[in-house]
Amino acid sequence: MSIRQPYVRSMDGWWKRNAYYIRYMAREITAVFVAAYALVLLDGVVRLGQGEAAFNGWLQALKTPLSLAFHLVVLATFVYHTWSWFSIMPITMPIMFVGGKRVQPGTITGTGLVAAVITCVAVFFVVEGISS
Amino acid sequence: MADTEKIIEIEVLRYRPEQDKEPVLQTYKVPFIEDTSVLQGLQYIKDYLDGTLSFRWSCRMAICGSCGMMIDGKPKLSCKTFLRDYYPGKLRIEALAHFPVERDLMVTVKDYVKRLEGLKPYLIPKEARTLEAGEYLQTPQQRDRYMQFSACINCMLCYAACPQYGMNLKFIGSGHMAILDRYNADSRDGGRDERMGPVNEEDGVWGCTAIGYCSVVCPKQVDPAHAINMYKIESTMDYFTRFVTSGEADK
Amino acid sequence: MEVYKADVAIVGAGGAGLRAAIAAAETDPALKIALISKVYPMRSHTVAAEGGAAAVTRADDSLDYHFDDTVHGGDWLCEQDVVEYFVAHAHEEVVQMEHWGCPWSRKEDGHANVRAFGGMKIERTWFAADKTGFHMLHTLFQTSIKYPSIKRFDEYFCTDLMVEDGRCQGVLAIQLATGEFTLIQAKAVIIATGGAGRVFRENTNGGIVTGDGMALAYRHGVPLRDMEFMQYHPTCMPFTGLLFTEACRGEGGFLVNKDGYRYLQDYGLGPPEPSPRNKAMELGPRDRLSQAFWHEKKKGRTIEGPHGAFVNLDLRHLGAAKLHERLPLICELAEEFLGVDPVHTPIPVLPAVHYTMGGILADGKTASSLPGLYSVGECSSVGIHGANRLGSNSLTELIVFGKVAGVEAAKFAKSVAISNPAAIEKQAEAARLRALRVVTQSGGKERLAVLRTEMAKSMEDGCGIYRLQADMQATCDKLRELRERYKNLKIDDHSKVYNTEWLLGIELGYLLEVAETIVHSGLNRKESRGSHQRLDGYEQRDDVNFLKHSLAYSTGDGAPRIELQDVKITRSKPGTRAYGAAGEKAAAEEREREGAGNG
Numbered sequence: 001m002s003i004r005q006p007y008v009r010s011m012d013g014w015w016k017r018n019a020y021y022i023r024y025m026a027r028e029i030t031a032v033f034v035a036a037y038a039l040v041l042l043d044g045v046v047r048l049g050q051g052e053a054a055f056n057g058w059l060q061a062l063k064t065p066l067s068l069a070f071h072l073v074v075l076a077t078f079v080y081h082t083w084s085w086f087s088i089m090p091i092t093m094p095i096m097f098v099g100g101k102r103v104q105p106g107t108i109t110g111t112g113l114v115a116a117v118i119t120c121v122a123v124f125f126v127v128e129g130i131s132s
Numbered sequence: 133m134a135d136t137e138k139i140i141e142i143e144v145l146r147y148r149p150e151q152d153k154e155p156v157l158q159t160y161k162v163p164f165i166e167d168t169s170v171l172q173g174l175q176y177i178k179d180y181l182d183g184t185l186s187f188r189w190s191c192r193m194a195i196c197g198s199c200g201m202m203i204d205g206k207p208k209l210s211c212k213t214f215l216r217d218y219y220p221g222k223l224r225i226e227a228l229a230h231f232p233v234e235r236d237l238m239v240t241v242k243d244y245v246k247r248l249e250g251l252k253p254y255l256i257p258k259e260a261r262t263l264e265a266g267e268y269l270q271t272p273q274q275r276d277r278y279m280q281f282s283a284c285i286n287c288m289l290c291y292a293a294c295p296q297y298g299m300n301l302k303f304i305g306s307g308h309m310a311i312l313d314r315y316n317a318d319s320r321d322g323g324r325d326e327r328m329g330p331v332n333e334e335d336g337v338w339g340c341t342a343i344g345y346c347s348v349v350c351p352k353q354v355d356p357a358h359a360i361n362m363y364k365i366e367s368t369m370d371y372f373t374r375f376v377t378s379g380e381a382d383k
Numbered sequence: 384m385e386v387y388k389a390d391v392a393i394v395g396a397g398g399a400g401l402r403a404a405i406a407a408a409e410t411d412p413a414l415k416i417a418l419i420s421k422v423y424p425m426r427s428h429t430v431a432a433e434g435g436a437a438a439v440t441r442a443d444d445s446l447d448y449h450f451d452d453t454v455h456g457g458d459w460l461c462e463q464d465v466v467e468y469f470v471a472h473a474h475e476e477v478v479q480m481e482h483w484g485c486p487w488s489r490k491e492d493g494h495a496n497v498r499a500f501g502g503m504k505i506e507r508t509w510f511a512a513d514k515t516g517f518h519m520l521h522t523l524f525q526t527s528i529k530y531p532s533i534k535r536f537d538e539y540f541c542t543d544l545m546v547e548d549g550r551c552q553g554v555l556a557i558q559l560a561t562g563e564f565t566l567i568q569a570k571a572v573i574i575a576t577g578g579a580g581r582v583f584r585e586n587t588n589g590g591i592v593t594g595d596g597m598a599l600a601y602r603h604g605v606p607l608r609d610m611e612f613m614q615y616h617p618t619c620m621p622f623t624g625l626l627f628t629e630a631c632r633g634e635g636g637f638l639v640n641k642d643g644y645r646y647l648q649d650y651g652l653g654p655p656e657p658s659p660r661n662k663a664m665e666l667g668p669r670d671r672l673s674q675a676f677w678h679e680k681k682k683g684r685t686i687e688g689p690h691g692a693f694v695n696l697d698l699r700h701l702g703a704a705k706l707h708e709r710l711p712l713i714c715e716l717a718e719e720f721l722g723v724d725p726v727h728t729p730i731p732v733l734p735a736v737h738y739t740m741g742g743i744l745a746d747g748k749t750a751s752s753l754p755g756l757y758s759v760g761e762c763s764s765v766g767i768h769g770a771n772r773l774g775s776n777s778l779t780e781l782i783v784f785g786k787v788a789g790v791e792a793a794k795f796a797k798s799v800a801i802s803n804p805a806a807i808e809k810q811a812e813a814a815r816l817r818a819l820r821v822v823t824q825s826g827g828k829e830r831l832a833v834l835r836t837e838m839a840k841s842m843e844d845g846c847g848i849y850r851l852q853a854d855m856q857a858t859c860d861k862l863r864e865l866r867e868r869y870k871n872l873k874i875d876d877h878s879k880v881y882n883t884e885w886l887l888g889i890e891l892g893y894l895l896e897v898a899e900t901i902v903h904s905g906l907n908r909k910e911s912r913g914s915h916q917r918l919d920g921y922e923q924r925d926d927v928n929f930l931k932h933s934l935a936y937s938t939g940d941g942a943p944r945i946e947l948q949d950v951k952i953t954r955s956k957p958g959t960r961a962y963g964a965a966g967e968k969a970a971a972e973e974r975e976r977e978g979a980g981n982g
Contacts (some may be wrong), residue, residue: 003561004880005149006240011298017205021295024343051191088342090357094365095317111336167622167689179832183884188422190589193625193716196426223901230391234560235881241423242537255526269483269493275486282486282518286425296520311525316526319482321450 023084030081039073084114134332138164140219142173144185145226149234155226155233163217169170171199174225174237187237197287201237202226207292208347210274230291230298243301244288251304251330253311256323274319275332281314283352283357290346290356296339304330305341306356313359328370337363384811387416387566389534390796391789392554392569393412394541394596396420397427398516398781399760399788400575406789408530414793415566419536419556421591421886424524428577429781433628433712435508436480436778438473439495444505451955453776455501456668457740457769458913459930459951459957460609465747465766467778467953469783476782477509485522488709498709498782499633500775502668504970508775509777513712514885515626519785525968535750539565540886541613543708543814544572544599544756548777548802551603551756555814559886562879564818565670566811569793570614570799571755574600575785578739578761578857580613582898584839586736587626596762598893600743601900608764608948609741611905611915614772615735615848617672620720622690624735627689627713629774632665637697639729640684644960646694650675652963663963670771670914671786673734678800679849688731697731702726704738734848738766738777740914744906744934749788749789753796759783759788764932766951770913821888827871829888834865834872838898841865846902855906863942869895907945908933912967926957 015021040062047058061067088114090105097103147155148276160175160181171189178185188198192211204224215223231239261268290307297303310363312331316324330336340360347357391407393400396418404418410686420427434658439449454461454486481487488510502507511518527533545553545566547805549679555567580586583776601607601856618627632638633656640646645655645664650668654673654798659666676694679685685692698706698713703726706714710725717723717730743751745765750757759765760781767780801807838861845858869892876884910925931947938944963970 003150003563004234006230006234007147007149007155009229009294011154011230012297013297018345020345020348021343024345027339088344091342091344091347091355092362092364094362095277095358097273097277102276148878149880178884180830184878186876186883188426190422190426190591191431192589192623193426193431194719195712196428196430197591198422199428199660208432208857211844227439230642235878240882245423249528255482255483261482262477263478267478267487267495270489271488271493272491274493275489279486279512282521283514285430286423305796318486320484373584 026080027084030077030084033074034081037078038058082116083113086116138219139163140173140215141222142177143222143224144236144308145224146228148184148235148238164215166216167217169223170203170208170213170215170223173215173223174210185237186235191212195285197285200228200289200292202229202292205215207289207377209287209289209351212351217325219342228288228292230294230301231288241288244286244291245305248311250287251308251312251326252323253308253315255315255318255321256326258322268320270282272320276316277319278314281317281341281354283311283354284314284354284356287351289349289351293345293349295343296341300335300339304336304360306340306360309337309363310354310356310359322337328367331363332367332370337339337361338365338368384808384815386808387417387564387565387567389567390414390570391573391792392419392567393573393575394419394599395427395555395575395577395760395762396424396535397575397577397760398519398523398778399785400427400573401527402782402785402959403759403789403792404533405523405527405530407793408532409798410790410793412532414532415450415535416795417536418426418527418533419537419539419541419554419567420909421540421559422537423537424427424527425521426591427520428592429516429520429891431587431589431626431779432519432631432778433509433513433626434500434633435471435498435515435771435775436477436519436602437500437503437508437775437778438477438507438781439470440474440495440504441507441562444507448504449473449507452662453767454502454769454955455958455960456771456773457767457961458771458924459614459955460769460912460932461928462666462747462766462951463953464630464779464951465957465964469767469780470517470749471785473779476779476786479780480519483522485525488512497668497968498630499659500773501629501632501666501672502662502675502773503666503775504661508633510630510945512708513630513710514938519781529671536565536567540889541595541599541755542818542849542889544603545807545810545814546603546753547807547810548665550754550799550802551951552807555811555818557818557886559767559881559883560883561636561707563881564815568801568804568807570796570801571757573749573788573792574743574756574758574891575760575788578742579897579901580736580739582842582894582901583613583736583835584843585624587616588736589850592888593894594739594762594897595890595893596602596758597742597982598896600751600753600756600758601896601935601937602740603753604937605753605756606744606936607897607900608744608932609770609904610739610900610935611846611902611908611933612740612768612770612913613846613901614669614738614914615734616854617734618696618732619735619737620716621688621731621733621978622691623720625720626737626949627716627730627732628710629669629753631696631698631713632658634705635701635702636665638665639697640679641686641696642684643955646679646684647672647675648963650678651910653967654964658845660814664965667962668738668771668773668960670916674916676843686731693731693733696732697729697972698725699727699729700903721789726819733766740764740770740772748791749784750791755799757792758790759784767946770915787897821872821892822877822882822885824873825872825874825888827873829868829871830873831884831891834868835891835894838862838865838895842902843940844903849918850905850915851917852906853919855902858902859906859942862895862902866895866899866940870896896937903943904933904935907942913914930957
């Protein structure tokens with residue numbers, strides 16, 4: 001059957017072909033920033049274990065302009081990360097019926113986002129309360 | 133044709149294996165009428181400008197699944213994509229992405245069909261029933277559970293949307309998973325365990341990274357992304373309970 | 384040339400072909416079954432059928448009622464013994480489909496639901512939302528995967544039958560992917576290639592519905608029966624001709640003209656009531672409804688649109704919930720193609736060609752006059768539709784007679800052997816050259832599309848809802864001219880891999896020959912019956928001279944020769960086809976007569 005010559009097209013640069021793919025890659029990259037921030041926090045926990053001076057040193061380091069810039073970037077990626085996480089969450093859940101009606105994806109996403117916002121606000125106030 | 137004839141330029145990626153080493157772009161000038169679909173534009177080209185342009189089509193109403201192709205870089209059915217959404221700009225048409233191109237806008241379909249056949253996409257009844265006993269009973273709600281996934285027209289747009297499939301043609305893909313769940317979730321069916329083998333493999337559901345573009349392009353709102361990601365839970369459960377069951381889960 | 388030896392070959396993998404393949408495989412798993420289709424099976428046009436499959440189900444229904452509805456609907460041109468078999472086996476087949484997983488719509492108690500349909504006395508149409516054909520086709524295709532003895536030849540295009548020793552012994556097919564020919568030898572061949580609606584300009588049919596199998600049988604001396612009876616479906620989309628199912632009307636939709644008036648009441652289908660009443664108004668038979676449109680257009684009461692005259696299908700009063708549950712595909716079609724939301728706006732509709740009642744002459748067991756050749760489905764005239772088909776009888780036909788064809792062909796295949804393989808291979812070689820000539824001798828000047836468009840326009844003019852001698856004659860002449868011009872084709876594509884233009888060229892040959900059988904049969908039938916209506920002195924039904932089938936025989940290059948064949952009448956003598964209030968009165972009178980005498 002050599003008369004057929006099916007042509008296989010390259011996948012190089014596939015992620016640039018479509019705005020949807022670019023947003024997907026951005027979503028995936030936010031995981032790197034999440035990991036980076038986790039390391040920063042982990043560092044803080046370790047310093048906490050090394051005593052007050054060490055911990056304060058860590059806190060001071062966080063206040064440098066470079067660190068603040070880093071944290072702003074990370075915050076932005078976290079917002080996108082959270083939003084995209086809850087946007088995709090419905091497809092990972094089983095099909096659910098409540099009161100005979102199918103639970104809509106929007107409900108799941110909305111619930112997740114609301115829970116995230118409430119949690120952030122709560123944590124903020126707790127931290128505020130402790131540090132003041 | 134009308135006296136002030138409007139023209140739309142359609143650029144098609146051609147490929148004739150007997151003369152082309154690789155695909156080559158060819159532009160056609162097609163008369164633009166308000167209601168015409170991209171399919172009708174292609175038919176005009178084949179009928180009056182260039183009979184050598186090959187493409188698949190049949191029903192013209194987005195139910196047969198023949199006419200999937202890349203229209204301005206997005207996987208769509210040409211019968212329900214309309215020229216008016218691109219006019220007066222140029223329109224670029226290519227064969228469905230991620231599939232080998234056999235000829236012009238026709239891709240290799242047999243691998244898709246073959247893989248579907250291997251997944252046992254048919255009812256395996258939980259219990260036998262004679263014809264005299266009539267139909268199995270199934271409530272409207274039981275039917276609702278699987279109907280969305282049963283709407284798949286095998287158009288393969290979801291495979292054209294999936295870069296994981298594009299990079300690994302052995303990946304099961306979301307479309308087939310929708311068809312599998314259509315049966316697994318059918319209250320009359322008892323074949324779920326028999327179908328899990330290919331699902332649990334690395335080229336099964338684990339090849340999916342929840343990009344989700346497949347559900348965006350599905351012309352029948354099947355939501356195959358949901359089907360394949362749901363099965364990650366199923367597959368995980370299978371993995372942990374495989375010692376509890378009779379060992380049939382890995383079939 | 385590659386040769387494949389099968390026991391049973393089936394040409395066409397739509398609902399009928401798939402059902403036949405499964406039946407043959409179940410009859411004897413040792414038989415080798417070749418299932419040949421020019422498209423992948425799920426693309427077959429069965430997929431576009433919407434409304435449902437009729438089968439007597441309710442306790443207040445009976446086989447007699449279904450029989451009567453069908454025979455009346457067919458204007459007494461049905462083979463009544465075949466109709467009796469059909470109605471008796473409908474229920475078991477829809478249940479068989481359900482056992483194979485077909486997702487029939489259900490009542491609250493879990494039993495299959497039935498809906499009202501045109502021309503049916505009692506609700507008996509099983510349905511799967513408004514995508515019944517889609518679900519039936521996918522169920523059959525997916526079920527067929529279970530049978531290892533079914534070998535599929537996907538995207539293989541049949542160009543000829545092999546007939547040797549007076550028997551059909553195989554087919555010759557082109558593999559689209561390579562342009563190479565394969566001879567498929569078979570001891571029995573079933574043709575299940577669908578209808579021929581594409582001979583007309585405006586039609587609901589997919590591009591593949593080109594009468595292939597009809598032409599193949601016709602060319603080998605098998606007559607095509609009742610070809611003049613082409614069904615116009617009353618509610619189709621302007622411009623594309625796409626179908627809006629009869630179920631829209633079964634669920635309660637109204638047909639209104641430009642004054643918002645339910646005009647069907649003026650045509651013996653009234654009186655109008657707010658909810659659907661079986662066999663009345665919008666639930667009358669399709670031929671009557673299409674004829675009513677024609678009259679409304681003549682009276683200037685239709686609405687003018689960019690693509691011609693139309694009327695409105697008003698579904699607003701059904702409400703969003705019911706529309707989305709029962710008619711989701713309709714809503715999708717209206718919105719995507721017309722930008723119309725049926726919840727808020729009526730849908731523009733007009734009649735378009737939808738179904739070919741006639742076809743390859745088949746007896747009650749789907750056998751043709753050529754031993755070893757069977758036909759089933761829309762391509763076949765097994766005798767149940769007569770002069771006008773009732774909606775939802777055709778999907779049932781696929782499965783009832785699909786099974787019969789599979790069983791019969793399997794039985795026949797086991798009883799014979801291929802008689803002369805060498806002679807068959809020689810035939811195949813000759814057929815191969817004939818098929819190639821469509822391309823190799825194509826230095827002419829006639830583009831396929833030009834011939835096709837002229838044919839379709841001429842058929843619309845001559846064989847419309849109402850027909851005139853002069854118009855039909857003009858179409859006969861036009862088709863003669865087109866068949867001559869067909870010898871002078873200009874085909875651009877001379878390649879081998881997926882040369883779709885070549886196949887369109889061969890298809891055009893099929894279309895032209897089938898078109899001739901339609902118009903010549905129509906010209907010859909000097910009466911009006913069912914969907915063949917004349918306005919040239921033959922406005923009445925003539926049971927004395929024309930209670931007969933038309934048989935169109937090929938004369939090779941020439942026009943078809945038309946003969947007449949008696950109709951098998953068992954217990955339903957020709958009466959008046961009455962619907963609406965008149966129908967109820969007629970039915971009551973008949974019941975009285977039957978009660979008084981002995982029926």
